[in-house]
Amino acid sequence: MLKGKTVIFGVSGGIAAYKSVEIARNLVKKGATVKVIMTQAATKFITPLTFSTLTNQPVATGLFNKELSGEIHHISLSDEADIVLVAPATANIIAKVANGIADDLLSTTILATDVPVIFAPSMNSRMYLNEITQKNIKRLEAYGYRMVGPAMGELACGKGGIGRLSETDAIVEAVEFEIARGSDLKGYSVMVTAGGTREPIDPVRFIGNKSSGKTGYAIANELVRRGSKTTLISSPTCLPVPQKVNFVPINTASDMNRETIKRFDKNDAVIMTAAVADFHPLKTHKEKIKKDNIDELSIKLKPNPDIIRELGEAKGKKILIAFAAESENLLENAKRKLERKNLDLIVANDISKTGIGFGEDFNKVTIIEKDGKITEFPRMTKRAIARIIVDKLINLVEPK
Ligand SMILES: Cc1cc2nc3c(=O)[nH]c(=O)nc-3n(C[C@H](O)[C@H](O)[C@H](O)COP(=O)(O)O)c2cc1C
Incomplete structure (x- = not known):
C-alpha cells in the first residue's frame, strides 16, 4: 500500500525515539x-x-549539511515527500511548527512542504496538558495537521497518564490512511467556482464583493490532492492558480453561468463557493463616466440568472454543494437555500462576525446535509475546512 511512496520521517528528541525504529521498519x-x-x-x-x-x-x-546531495536539503526533501510523519513529536517541535519557527532541518522541511503532515506527540503528562502545548496542538489541527495520540499508559518518568506515544501500528495505519486519501477521488471530476464576480458599470468600474476566493482555491487544492480531475472557474483574485487544475478565468456572473453550465455534464460534483452577484447594471457605459456636472448618478440593476438553482434543477445524480453567507438567521436561511435549490449539502457561515469569513484565512462554518444532519465546526483555517468539505463529498459521491 505504501509502494512507490516517500515518507519523510522526522524523529525528535523524546524518550520514545527508540520506538521510531520499529515504525521506520x-x-x-x-x-x-x-x-x-x-x-x-x-x-x-x-x-x-x-x-x-x-x-x-x-x-x-x-540544515547546513550538504554532504548528502549538494541540494538545498529542506526543499529537496519536501519536494520528494508524499507525506511527513513526526514520531515521536516533542512538545518543542510542536511548539515550533505551531509558531512558524524554522531553525533546524526538520522544522524547516515541515514549513516548506505542502503534503500532509502527521504528528505523534509523546511527552510527560504535565508537558502535554500544559495549556501552551494544548493551544499549540489545537493551532496545528486548525491548520490541517493531523495528530495521532498521545495514548494513556505508563510513561518514562515512571508515572501513568496521558502522553505516551501511540502504538506503532496505529501510527503506521495513520500514514497508510492519509496516503490512501490521495486517491479517494481518482476517476472523479469535480468543478469548483471561486471568487467574487465583477459586474461592469463602465470600462473602468465594476460592482464587486468582498469574496477573496480563498475557500474555493483551498477546496480546489484539496480536490487535486485527493486525485480528482478538478476544474476551477474563478473571477480575478490575488491567489496563485493551484497546480494541476483546469483553470477557467471569468469576470461576470453571466460568464460564470455560461462556463459552469457548459461543463456541468462532464462533472460528478460541483462545489459553488463563488460569491456571484445577484444583480448587474442594466446598461454598461461604453466610455468612462465623467464626474463633471453630475450631482447624482443612479445605476439601474437587473437580476442575474440563479446558477445554483439551474444546476439544482438539472443535477440528477450529481452532487451539488453550495455556501450560504448570511448576516442573520444563519441556519434558517441556509436550510431554506438547501431545500429550495435542491442541494446535497450547504456550508453556512456567519458574515456578521469579524476575523472570519470574507478575505480572512479563517472561518467558522456549520454544515447542513440533505438528511437534516447539522454539524457546527470551531473556527479553523479555510484549508482545514476544505478538507472537511472534501471528506463529506467523498461520502456523497456514488462509488465508481
Ligand atoms: C532524558 C530526556 C527525555 C526527554 N523526553 C522527552 C519527551 O518524551 N517528550 C518531549 O517533548 N521532550 C522530552 N525531552 C526534552 C526534549 O529533549 C527537549 O525539549 C529538546 O529540546 C527537544 O528538541 P527537539 O524537539 O529539537 O528534538 C527529554 C529530555 C531528556 C533529557
Whole structure:
C-alpha cells in the first residue's frame, strides 16, 4: 500500500525515539521509501546509523549539511515527500511548527512542504496538558495537521497518564490512511467556482464583493490532492492558480453561468463557493463616466440568472454543494437555500462576525446535509475546512 511512496520521517528528541525504529521498519516493510530527519536532540537518544541501516537511506540531521546531495536539503526533501510523519513529536517541535519557527532541518522541511503532515506527540503528562502545548496542538489541527495520540499508559518518568506515544501500528495505519486519501477521488471530476464576480458599470468600474476566493482555491487544492480531475472557474483574485487544475478565468456572473453550465455534464460534483452577484447594471457605459456636472448618478440593476438553482434543477445524480453567507438567521436561511435549490449539502457561515469569513484565512462554518444532519465546526483555517468539505463529498459521491 505504501509502494512507490516517500515518507519523510522526522524523529525528535523524546524518550520514545527508540520506538521510531520499529515504525521506520514497518514503513519500509510496507514498501515505502523512508527518509529520516533527526533533530540534534534525537541523536542523543538514538544514532543515525540505526535508521540509515534500516531504511537503506542517508539520514539527515542538519540544515547546513550538504554532504548528502549538494541540494538545498529542506526543499529537496519536501519536494520528494508524499507525506511527513513526526514520531515521536516533542512538545518543542510542536511548539515550533505551531509558531512558524524554522531553525533546524526538520522544522524547516515541515514549513516548506505542502503534503500532509502527521504528528505523534509523546511527552510527560504535565508537558502535554500544559495549556501552551494544548493551544499549540489545537493551532496545528486548525491548520490541517493531523495528530495521532498521545495514548494513556505508563510513561518514562515512571508515572501513568496521558502522553505516551501511540502504538506503532496505529501510527503506521495513520500514514497508510492519509496516503490512501490521495486517491479517494481518482476517476472523479469535480468543478469548483471561486471568487467574487465583477459586474461592469463602465470600462473602468465594476460592482464587486468582498469574496477573496480563498475557500474555493483551498477546496480546489484539496480536490487535486485527493486525485480528482478538478476544474476551477474563478473571477480575478490575488491567489496563485493551484497546480494541476483546469483553470477557467471569468469576470461576470453571466460568464460564470455560461462556463459552469457548459461543463456541468462532464462533472460528478460541483462545489459553488463563488460569491456571484445577484444583480448587474442594466446598461454598461461604453466610455468612462465623467464626474463633471453630475450631482447624482443612479445605476439601474437587473437580476442575474440563479446558477445554483439551474444546476439544482438539472443535477440528477450529481452532487451539488453550495455556501450560504448570511448576516442573520444563519441556519434558517441556509436550510431554506438547501431545500429550495435542491442541494446535497450547504456550508453556512456567519458574515456578521469579524476575523472570519470574507478575505480572512479563517472561518467558522456549520454544515447542513440533505438528511437534516447539522454539524457546527470551531473556527479553523479555510484549508482545514476544505478538507472537511472534501471528506463529506467523498461520502456523497456514488462509488465508481
Ligand atoms: C532524558 C530526556 C527525555 C526527554 N523526553 C522527552 C519527551 O518524551 N517528550 C518531549 O517533548 N521532550 C522530552 N525531552 C526534552 C526534549 O529533549 C527537549 O525539549 C529538546 O529540546 C527537544 O528538541 P527537539 O524537539 O529539537 O528534538 C527529554 C529530555 C531528556 C533529557
